Amino acid sequence: MSNWSHRHVLDLAAFSLADYATVLELAQRFRAMPVAGARKLPALQGRLMTSLFFEPSTRTRSSFELAAKRLSADVQSFSPSSSSLSKGESILDTARTYVAMGANVLVVRHRCAGVPQGLARDLDQAGESVAVLNAGDGLRSHPSQGLLDLFTLARHFNPELPTPEALRGKRIVIVGDVLHSRVARSNLWALTACGAQVVLCGPATLLPDAFSGFVDAPPPGLAADPVAQRGPIQVVRSLEEALPGADAVMTLRLQKERMHQHLLTSLDRYHQLYGLTHQRLALCGKPVPVLHPGPVNRGVELAGSLLDDPATSLVEEQVRNGIPIRMALLYLLAAKGASA
Ligand code: NCD
Numbered sequence: 504m505s506n507w508s509h510r511h512v513l514d515l516a517a518f519s520l521a522d523y524a525t526v527l528e529l530a531q532r533f534r535a536m537p538v539a540g541a542r543k544l545p546a547l548q549g550r551l552m553t554s555l556f557f558e559p560s561t562r563t564r565s566s567f568e569l570a571a572k573r574l575s576a577d578v579q580s581f582s583p584s585s586s587s588l589s590k591g592e593s594i595l596d597t598a599r600t601y602v603a604m605g606a607n608v609l610v611v612r613h614r615c616a617g618v619p620q621g622l623a624r625d626l627d628q629a630g631e632s633v634a635v636l637n638a639g640d641g642l643r644s645h646p647s648q649g650l651l652d653l654f655t656l657a658r659h660f661n662p663e664l665p666t667p668e669a670l671r672g673k674r675i676v677i678v679g680d681v682l683h684s685r686v687a688r689s690n691l692w693a694l695t696a697c698g699a700q701v702v703l704c705g706p707a708t709l710l711p712d713a714f715s716g717f718v719d720a721p722p723p724g725l726a727a728d729p730v731a732q733r734g735p736i737q738v739v740r741s742l743e744e745a746l747p748g749a750d751a752v753m754t755l756r757l758q759k760e761r762m763h764q765h766l767l768t769s770l771d772r773y774h775q776l777y778g779l780t781h782q783r784l785a786l787c788g789k790p791v792p793v794l795h796p797g798p799v800n801r802g803v804e805l806a807g808s809l810l811d812d813p814a815t816s817l818v819e820e821q822v823r824n825g826i827p828i829r830m831a832l833l834y835l836l837a838a839k840g841a842s843a
Contacts, residue, residue: 506521506525507522507525507835509522509835509836510623510627510634510836511619511623511634511635511636511637511836512634512635512636512637512646512647512832512836513619513620513623513635513637513644513646514620514637514643514644514646514689514692514722515644515646515649515650515689515692515693515696516644516692516718516721516722516725516728517725517729518692518693518696518729518730519696519729519730520667520696520697520730522729523650523653523667523693523696523697524666524667525831525835526650526654526828526831526832526835527650527653527654527657527665527666527667527831528666529827529830529831529834529835530650530654530824530827530828530830530831531654531658531665531827533573533826533827533830533831533834534824534827536573536827543572543573543574543575544573544574544575545574545575546574546575546834546838547571547574547575547576547833547834547837547838548575548576549577550576550577550607550608550837550838550839551576551577551578551579551604551605551606551607551608552567552568552571552576552577552578552579552606552607552608552610552833552837553578553579553580553581553601553604553606553608553609553610554567554568554578554579554580554581554609554610554638555581555594555597555598555601555609555610555611555612556580556581556582556583556610556611556612556638557583557588557594557611557612557613557614557618558612558613558614558639560612560638560639561797561798562797562798562822562825563612563638563639563645563647563648563825564580564610564612564638566647566822566825566826566829567610567636567638567647567829567833568580569826570825570826570827570828570829570830570832570833571608571829571833573826573830574830574833574834574838576607576608576833576837579601579604579606581597581601594613594618594622595621595622595625595626598611598622598626599626599629599631602626602631602633606633607632607633607634607837608633608634608635608636608833608836608837609622609633609634609635609636610636610638611635611636611637611638611640612637612638612639612640613639613640613641614641615640615641616640616641616642616643616644617640617641617643618640618641619635619636619637619638619640620637620640620724622635623635634836634837636832636833636836639685640685641685642682642683642684642685642688642761643685643688644685644688644689645685645686645688645689645796646689647825647828647829647832648685648686648689648690648796648825649686649689649690649692649693650689650693650828650831650832651821651824651825651828651829652686652690652693652753652794652796652821653667653670653690653693653694653697654824654827654828655794655817655820655821655824656669656670656673656675656751656792656794657669657670657697658820658824659751659792659817660673660750667696667697667698668697668698669697670694670697670698670699671697671698671699671734672698672699672700672734673699673700673750673751674699674700674702674748674749674750675694675699675700675701675702675749675750675751675752675753676702676703676704676745676746676749676751676752676753677690677691677701677702677703677704677752677753677755678703678704678705678742678745678752678753678754678755678777678779678804679704679705679709679754679755679756679757679777679804680705680709680710680755680756680757680758680804681703681705681709681710681714681755682708682709682710682711682766683709683758683761683762684755684756684758686755686796687703687755688717690753691714691717691718691736692718694734695718695730695733695734695735695736696730696733696734697734698732698733698734699734700734700735700737701734701735701736701737702736702737702739702745702749703715703736703737703738703739704738704739704740704741704742704744704745704777705740705777706740706766706767706773706776706777707740708766708767709757709766709767710738712738714736714738715736715737715738716736717736718733718736741776742776742777742779742783742786743786746783746784746786746787747786747787747788748787748788749787749791750791751791751792751793751794752779752784752787752791752792752793752794753793753794753795754779754793754794754795754799754804754805755795755796755804756795756796756797756798756799756800756804757770757773757800757803757804770800770803773803773804774802774803774804777804778802778803778804778805778806779793779804779805779806779809780806780808780809781806781808781809781812781815784809784815790814790815791815792815792816792817793805793809793810793815793816793817793818794817794818794821795810795816795818795821796821797818797821797822799818
């Protein structure tokens with residue numbers, strides 16, 4: 504853990520290969536912990552994790568809360584509808600209120616890109632030592648999901664040693680609404696860092712050509728790319744072109760709530776062209792796993808029979824892996840002495 508240098512986890516663009524290796528190694532250790540019996544590790548005893556979710560969530564929030572409890576942290580959560588936000592309190596003042604109550608980690612989700620980053624900067628400037636963990640900001644970033652997807656894939660390719668190297672040279676197809684997906688963006692940083700060959704597939708309205716250059720320059724605020732050489736990103740328009748030779752396929756939810764223009768003719772037409780079915784998956788030429796971050800629109804981006812097929816679907820495995828990944832992140836940010 505000696506080279507871990509992040510005070511916050513905001514965006515995987517800032518992760519080096521060593522950072523991915525550290526998180527995966529810790530997650531593998533936490534995953535091996537017996538679930539029954541001695542369930543809790545004392546690592547975060549006396550520490551407080553507060554979840555500030557300004558946008559709905561099923562998996563991410565519960566997963567962070569369970570992860571914190573398994574490390575013996577105290578857990579507090581905030582719901583915007585019943586809070587003073589409705590009386591006009593700013594997000595920063597809300598966050599500072601929880602910091603004053605002793606929060607050591609704030610897990611933040613917001614529908615606007617940049618909110619967790621802004622909070623981290625303002626709290627740093629105010630001299631607070633609290634860590635901010637981004638649980639999804641707008642379309643921009645969802646680092647814990649990118650890491651749990653990486654962990655799930657690495658475990659699939661090398662169950663004994665799920666390191667970043669397990670992804671090197673693998674053809675990973677990501678299909679669907681890339682434009683509105685913070686999950687896809689975080690996966691692009693993670694997968695290319697590990698040397699995977701990423702193939703993005705979707706209609707031009709949901710997948711602009713420019714995505715092939717997504718990792719070519721570090722995002723604003725990051726002086727240089729911490730990864731020396733990244734795997735390539737290819738943009739293709741049909742599954743018939745994307746799937747042959749694939750090693751894994753990740754489907755994305757059509758984010759209807761974020762679509763403010765008519766980007767699709769119909770959901771039926773979308774399913775015909777881009778919906779993943781057993782028949783389509785056979786184009787890969789060998790058995791390959793299917794991932795989806797959830798929640799799934801059954802029968803739209805993914806056939807229900809494929810989602811429920813335990814021989815192919817890694818969707819529940821992703822949910823399971825989310826807990827040790829979030830334990831690893833909380834441990835790295837909040838355990839006393841973990842970053843020493
Ligand atoms: C994703 C999200 O909220 O970004 N879900 C999740 O965290 N598992 C993806 C989505 O909403 O489609």
